Amino acid sequence: MAIEQTAPTGIGEVAAAKPAAPTAATRPLSRRSRVEMVLFLLPAFIFQLVWGWYPLVVAFVLSFTNARVRGPLSFTGLESYLRMANDPLVARAFQVTITYAVMSIVLTFVIPILVAIFLMEMPPRRMRWMMLLWFLPLSSIASTILWRYIYNAQYGLMQYIATHILGLPPQRFLNDPSQVLFWLIFPGILLFGPGLIYMAALQGIPASYYEAAEVEGASFWRKIWTISLPRLRPVISMLLTFAIIGTLQEFTWPQIMTGGEPGGASRTVVMYMYSIWGNLRFADATALAIMLFALIMAITIVYRTFFKEDPDV
Numbered sequence: 001m002a003i004e005q006t007a008p009t010g011i012g013e014v015a016a017a018k019p020a021a022p023t024a025a026t027r028p029l030s031r032r033s034r035v036e037m038v039l040f041l042l043p044a045f046i047f048q049l050v051w052g053w054y055p056l057v058v059a060f061v062l063s064f065t066n067a068r069v070r071g072p073l074s075f076t077g078l079e080s081y082l083r084m085a086n087d088p089l090v091a092r093a094f095q096v097t098i099t100y101a102v103m104s105i106v107l108t109f110v111i112p113i114l115v116a117i118f119l120m121e122m123p124p125r126r127m128r129w130m131m132l133l134w135f136l137p138l139s140s141i142a143s144t145i146l147w148r149y150i151y152n153a154q155y156g157l158m159q160y161i162a163t164h165i166l167g168l169p170p171q172r173f174l175n176d177p178s179q180v181l182f183w184l185i186f187p188g189i190l191l192f193g194p195g196l197i198y199m200a201a202l203q204g205i206p207a208s209y210y211e212a213a214e215v216e217g218a219s220f221w222r223k224i225w226t227i228s229l230p231r232l233r234p235v236i237s238m239l240l241t242f243a244i245i246g247t248l249q250e251f252t253w254p255q256i257m258t259g260g261e262p263g264g265a266s267r268t269v270v271m272y273m274y275s276i277w278g279n280l281r282f283a284d285a286t287a288l289a290i291m292l293f294a295l296i297m298a299i300t301i302v303y304r305t306f307f308k309e310d311p312d313v
Helices: 009-015 031-062 077-085 088-120 122-135 141-150 157-165 180-190 196-204 207-215 220-231 233-248 252-257 269-278 280-306
Strands: none
Touching: 009 252, 031 280, 088 180, 088 233, 088 280, 122 180, 122 220, 122 252, 122 269, 141 157, 141 196, 141 252, 157 196, 180 252, 196 220, 196 233, 207 220, 233 280, 269 280
16 A cells, blocks of 8 residues: 655745845845935035025015114014015016016927937937037027127127018017017027937937837837837926926026016016115015015926826826
């Protein structure tokens, strides 16, 4: 009579129940690693606290006082905010700022994305030459002086193109209230350095994605919509956040080019804030700064809430 032999069952069960060895991601940090992490983060935290949050808190407190250089401070409540809310120039400055921001983002943010995609479709040699011409780096001061001559209503290049080439009547350019914002934004369409970031991101997309799409018969525009733009989403999200914040705080370029003229048609909130501060109305200028900060924070929060960064979502 054969005796059936079976392997003991307890050993396999014990081996299966043995927990896996902890990996680098799950292993708890040692005390030294935690100390090093804190030391690395401490300078950034101190910098942000001193130059970011502390001035913000001080500005918020000063906006409720009579904020003067000398003499005691006194609490004035919402007087500065009410004064700014009832100032028609403040409403005009916010209108100009929002219009400038929307036009700037639409014209100088969307176009470079498409240009970067088209450049990637060119032969490598031609692409390098086009990159040099499109993303030509220029000093901000040099470009300001250059564009002031180009826009000159008497002998500027744009006036020559409008009258002698296009046959149009003489144009006012920066002196026209209805056109000044567009002509302030126009140089950003021709020279836009961050487009190089889009090209770097496009080069990081695996070629197998496009090859698989071509096998499936996808057209050029279909590949852009389903591959290029979704894979650029994290970069677009970051740069668009910076663009929203930067354009709503625009000061240097319109200040140098137009000084807010003609008739305040190019005067942004920060420019008006600067003029108020120059008149020693520190509380009003601070209240206006807080109002602008609240607008930027609200727009940024809404944008970050509804715009998804993950390309796979």
